[in-house]
Amino acid sequence: MSSQLTVSTSPHVHSEFTTRSIMCMVLLALLPSGIMGIYFLGLRSLAVIVACVFACVLSEYLWQKYVMKIQSTISDLSAVVTGLLLAYNLPPTIPLWMAVCGSIFAIIVVKQFYGGVGCNIVNPALAARAMMLISWPTAMTTWTINGVSGATPLAAMKAGTLGKISLCDMAMGNMAGCIGETSSILLIIGGLYLIWEKVISWRIPVIYILTSAILGGLFNHGGGFYPCHEILTGGLLIGAIFMATDYTTSPMTAKGQIIYAFGCGLLTALIRTWGGYPEGVSFSILIMNIAVPLIDMYTESRVFGAPKSNFFKRMGAK
Amino acid sequence: MNLPTFLGGVHPHEGKELTENKAIEKLMPDSGLFIYPLSQHIGAPCSPIVAKGDRVLVGQKIADTEAFVSAPIYSGVSGTVKEIAMKMTISGSVENCIVIENDGQYEKAPALEKPKNSSEYVKLIREAGIVGMGGACFPTHVKLSPPKDKVINWIIINSAECEPYLSCDNRLMIESPDEILRGLEYVLEIFPNAKGVIAIENNKPEAIKTLTEHNKNSNISIIPHKVKYPQGAEKMIIKTVTGLEVPLVPALPADVGCIVLNTRTTWQICKAIEEGMPVTERVISVTGDAVAVPKNLQVPLGISVKELISACGGFKEEPLKIIAGGPMMGLAMRSIDVPVVKGTSGILTLTKKLAYISEESACIRCGKCVEACPMHLEPTFLDHAVRKKDYETFEAHGGMNCIECGSCAYSCPASRHLVQSYKNGKAAVNAKRRKAAEEAKKKAEAK
16 A cells, blocks of 8 residues: 555445536436427527527636636536526527526526525526516517417417417427427426436426416316316426426425425416416416425424424424 | 335445355464454443553453443453553544454463353343444443333344445354344343344345244244345334334433344354353454455454455555445544454445545535435534534534434535534534533532
């Protein structure tokens, strides 16, 4: 033995998960629906994706290097995920400068101002989308497919007409909508992959999707009970699978995740049926994001061996 | 088949294939210095009862104390006491040790006096220096003397051996099943109303088969359970076997009517009662990817770790870390020039391929630690509290119940040094409690 031995605290072995590998798997799961989006909605979509990802990574790098003067964390790929998710939530016709503004807002204001990865209180991509929706309402809600502009199925449902799009087209993604949200089947496959790899748990996506589909149907959204339409249109799938499951802004305990997912589903159904916008996924998740610290506080798990206590009693104790 | 288990835990790479099929080899060197630290157990350290220049024999008591929570120390070789001095031990600390120069003759001291009946077993177990040989080294006679008001319903032999890479208990079960079964029967004589259970992780089919075949006692059952770390943690194995949860610290297994003993400890109990043999040797898995030929070695206590490595053909690759014990809870060693003690179950040599060294990054709140924690704590939350030196929050949210199994740090994608944090937190709380107790005592004296 020539060199010295390394001494450190146990454990001395580690699972293969790293922040980077998790982000890699999320990117991989997102890839197919993006390709489908480009196929159906045109090459313009690709330009939006590139602009968002590039702007996110570059703004994180420059901020950390020149403002914070700390080592850059772009290699953990979280900025790439934010950029991609933001792009997937934009219409393909969005002017690129707006997409870049949104990306900078997501990284600098929502993520870095709060302390960087793991510290943001709301999902950066969703917060940026909400900011853009308020700032540039027309550009954010103009949809075209095959060169013809038209209403999204959700807007049609809100108006009380189901529209002419078949459930099959909805499942494949052949409809007007944001770049990454239209291809339901590929989003579901991506989600199953993440659950299989244990990157996310089934709880948030399944409970969220079922709650909003059933409640949306019961609220008579679209003029009848159409749970499948609720699931296959708008941003519900991408929101439930990829945005609501964002680690940093979702609860850590099983109980907390169930409450959070139910809350997201309820708010989505409420906004879709009676809100001012046709779509409510972004706002629902943002609102529930803010509630996460509160949910975490009240759903702390019972320590092994501690006496079983009543949930409401604990609410009173705090 | 749905095997019993507990909630939480992780599945690290087992690595048992390196040693699980290797029969125990005896290693008895002809010469060399054998070193015996005076504190090889939890409790009061012993005082030497031999002096420099004395000749000692195998199985001769060399150190003892009057304290109840302690265990005497025996020589594993015959030879001459060379010195009593401060030496580095396996944990890296420098402690008072007895150094014996081995003459290679292995001349035996007279056996311990045989017990007349079961009421003398506990006394003999203390006399034989038996401690928890899984690594914790808690004196066994203390475990076997629960408070009078506690009813003991279960004697559980912890043969989970859930630490990856180690297989010394597995080999012992395969090669001496009768001694382990008889050891358990002796303990059951002390607690006639208790049931005996040998709990084994399901990845040791040969051991399960051998013990089941040899077991003739209807009061003893062999229970295989799910392969999951930390299945062998005392509280987890009790939960798995009985469904009961040991209450929060400072509660003990006896509070739920259980006594948990290690496999090797049970073997020692049998040997002490039948042959009057004290703890002078043990089986150690020398394994990992750095050592040339991984082996299970039976060695006299006090032998240098260096000798174990050379008995296994030295290193084939340069080790980055050498660990006393398993990879999840073992201690990283500073040097291999240290002696084997009662609690040394394995010497794990890891090259940089297997040993994990990585930089901490920010917590991303993924919740993997929460899912992994077998004590159902929220590790990342406790970690934040300790780093802010907010020990009150750490204590209020159950931090003192952490068993330091390392499941959280194992599964953390940001490589947070979580176990280090809890160790710091627990030490700080304990220091605070000691200080408060001292002040209370001073106040009482002043009055």
